[in-house]
Amino acid sequence: MAMLLNEEQQAILNGSKGETMAKVMKTMVKYGEIFGAERMVPVTSKYNHLVTSFGLKAMTAVYELMDQLLEAGVASGQKFTVDPRPIDKNVPANLLQKAIFNLAMYTKQEEYEEQLKKLGLLSDSSFTCTCYMDEVGNKPQYGEVLSWAESSAVVYANSVLGARCNRNSGIIDLMGSIVGYVPEFGLLTDEGRRAKWVVRINTEKKPEAQLLGSAIGMKVMEDVPYVIGLDKWLGNELDDAACTYLKDFGAATASNGAVGLYHIDGLTPEAKNFGHDLILEGAEEYVIDDAELERVKASYPVIWKNKNAKPKLCFMGCPHMSLEQLKTWTVRVEEGLKASGNKKVVIPTVFTASPAVLEAFSKTEFADRLKATGVITSYICPLMYMNNPLCKSMPVITSSNKLRTYTSARYYTDDEILSEITKGGNN
Amino acid sequence: MKQFKGRVIAEGEVKAPALVSHGGLNTLASFQKALQFGDKKATCGDQNNPDLYGKQMVGTALCLPQTIGSTTGGLVLYCACAMKRQPACMLFSKPIDSLAAAGAVLADVWVDDVTMPVIDSLGDEFLEYVKDGMTITVDIDGTVTVED
Numbered sequence: 001m002a003m004l005l006n007e008e009q010q011a012i013l014n015g016s017k018g019e020t021m022a023k024v025m026k027t028m029v030k031y032g033e034i035f036g037a038e039r040m041v042p043v044t045s046k047y048n049h050l051v052t053s054f055g056l057k058a059m060t061a062v063y064e065l066m067d068q069l070l071e072a073g074v075a076s077g078q079k080f081t082v083d084p085r086p087i088d089k090n091v092p093a094n095l096l097q098k099a100i101f102n103l104a105m106y107t108k109q110e111e112y113e114e115q116l117k118k119l120g121l122l123s124d125s126s127f128t129c130t131c132y133m134d135e136v137g138n139k140p141q142y143g144e145v146l147s148w149a150e151s152s153a154v155v156y157a158n159s160v161l162g163a164r165c166n167r168n169s170g171i172i173d174l175m176g177s178i179v180g181y182v183p184e185f186g187l188l189t190d191e192g193r194r195a196k197w198v199v200r201i202n203t204e205k206k207p208e209a210q211l212l213g214s215a216i217g218m219k220v221m222e223d224v225p226y227v228i229g230l231d232k233w234l235g236n237e238l239d240d241a242a243c244t245y246l247k248d249f250g251a252a253t254a255s256n257g258a259v260g261l262y263h264i265d266g267l268t269p270e271a272k273n274f275g276h277d278l279i280l281e282g283a284e285e286y287v288i289d290d291a292e293l294e295r296v297k298a299s300y301p302v303i304w305k306n307k308n309a310k311p312k313l314c315f316m317g318c319p320h321m322s323l324e325q326l327k328t329w330t331v332r333v334e335e336g337l338k339a340s341g342n343k344k345v346v347i348p349t350v351f352t353a354s355p356a357v358l359e360a361f362s363k364t365e366f367a368d369r370l371k372a373t374g375v376i377t378s379y380i381c382p383l384m385y386m387n388n389p390l391c392k393s394m395p396v397i398t399s400s401n402k403l404r405t406y407t408s409a410r411y412y413t414d415d416e417i418l419s420e421i422t423k424g425g426n427n
Numbered sequence: 428m429k430q431f432k433g434r435v436i437a438e439g440e441v442k443a444p445a446l447v448s449h450g451g452l453n454t455l456a457s458f459q460k461a462l463q464f465g466d467k468k469a470t471c472g473d474q475n476n477p478d479l480y481g482k483q484m485v486g487t488a489l490c491l492p493q494t495i496g497s498t499t500g501g502l503v504l505y506c507a508c509a510m511k512r513q514p515a516c517m518l519f520s521k522p523i524d525s526l527a528a529a530g531a532v533l534a535d536v537w538v539d540d541v542t543m544p545v546i547d548s549l550g551d552e553f554l555e556y557v558k559d560g561m562t563i564t565v566d567i568d569g570t571v572t573v574e575d
Contacts, residue, residue: 027536034436034528051498058462062502065537107461149498169501169529186525203571221451222493222524258451258524298567307433387459405475406456406497
């Protein structure tokens with residue numbers, strides 16, 4: 001179905017702003033037409049967010065396309081944040097890994113960051129997947145239309161903030177922002193935001209965010225779930241703890257499945273506004289109890305060469321940790337070490353967070369306390385760190401189900417991770 | 428032999444051996460190592476996809492329900508096409524998802540010398556019928572013929 005464009009959009013498509021801008025508009029129109037979009041709607045958020053933050057040598061085609069955009073002078077009017085950097089010298093890496101990162105993989109990093117600056121990067125510290133944190137400042141309002149990518153940020157913006165954004169791909173995120181319009185379909189429409197699944201939480205204890213998100217993602221795939229019974233564990237206010245939980249939960253739904261929006265009964269904004277009216281007639285049902293979560297956890301493959309290897313590295317913070325999470329975990333690690341009689345963590349451990357959150361954390365009393373436990377803090381993207389052949393034989397543990405999905409990292413619950421890093425397992 | 432009719436997302440004609448993923452294809456997890464480390468056959472690196480893990484994707488008729496995972500998905504497909512490491516065609520049993528659609532559109536609009544026919548909405552029966560190695564023929568009108 002052909003989309004109905006307004007005069008300005010049609011003129012751009014016809015070349016009024018040059019050939020390259022016409023191709024950008026053509027891309028967005030074709031993208032929308034696949035999904036039956038009838039019109040383009042303005043992007044209304046203050047800032048954009050891009051998913052591509054890494055200068056991978058293999059992505060030459062992307063950088064060439066960026067050059068084309070820059071040469072044609074079609075940079076976005078919106079400033080943007082972008083996903084985390086792939087390299088940080090604070091994160092442990094052996095000589096071979098460093099050589100691979102710097103000489104083989106991320107050789108285009110500096111060049112690409114220059115392109116990002118020219119295209120409208122908000123600031124030099126705008127590299128994070130949790131751009132919606134208060135400390136970072138890219139937090140859209142309820143109902144705003146976005147042209148974002150980054151699955152964990154999109155699902156958070158839609159679900160927790162009530163903004164409207166499809167699960168756009170990298171490059172599409174930038175092109176929507178450049179033309180200032182995105183096609184109206186899917187999660188931009190009222191109908192597309194209604195739930196095809198009802199998920200009932202019948203657990204005896206608070207479900208692990210990353211595990212629950214994984215179970216739901218794998219079950220509903222790209223559909224919208226309406227989750228009933230989770231407010232019993234999270235409460236009915238979106239406080240720091242609830243938002244942190246939903247950040248991790250959502251990232252798991254988006255990476256283990258393809259969820260772009262979820263509703264939590266009695267908690268998330270649209271569920272509070274519209275309640276069960278959001279549930280489509282004939283919605284399927286998925287009941288989750290403790291046994292179901294155990295089943296899901298047991299289904300994860302362990303692809304370490306030596307399945308019984310002692311972990312060499314622990315990553316927490318995919319997506320990046322919140323300030324609340326850094327503080328809470330500082331206390332947990334201290335208590336774990338005290339109980340085990342160890343002074344420092346027994347596995348090299350990296351907590352990752354956005355540069356802005358790390359700066360805020362550094363001003364709290366918790367920063368020195370966490371440092372004293374031996375935990376390293378970093379702004380790195382753990383996923384990008386692990387994107388190399390050496391990591392497959394490197395036993396890395398994590399409580400991130402996103403990291404588990406994309407890499408050879410082994411998933412443990414938060415309690416298990418605490419035990420591993422403070423005691424060295426359950427022994 | 429059996430024929431299925433789908434919707435044309437990116438048109439073209441091709442004949443290729445089938446490679447079947449019954450679960451969603453995680454594009455980033457599947458292609459990232461191939462793109463980064465010069466694997467011209469694009470060996471699937473997704474540990475969570477037992478159907479495809481370790482199998483070569485270049486030149487195959489990739490049959491799948493949808494793609495899942497990271498929103499770099501479309502960009503990764505675009506790069507695979509630009510580097511000529513794409514499947515011969517992509518055949519979706521369900522309506523195409525936004526990430527795969529982005530990849531198909533980006534390749535179509537911005538890559539001049541590569542054709543990767545993409546057909547969606549072929550139906551669940553298509554994915555139940557087709558097996559690895561069967562010969563797939565894609566016609567310009569979205570007709571997909573599967574032969575033993």
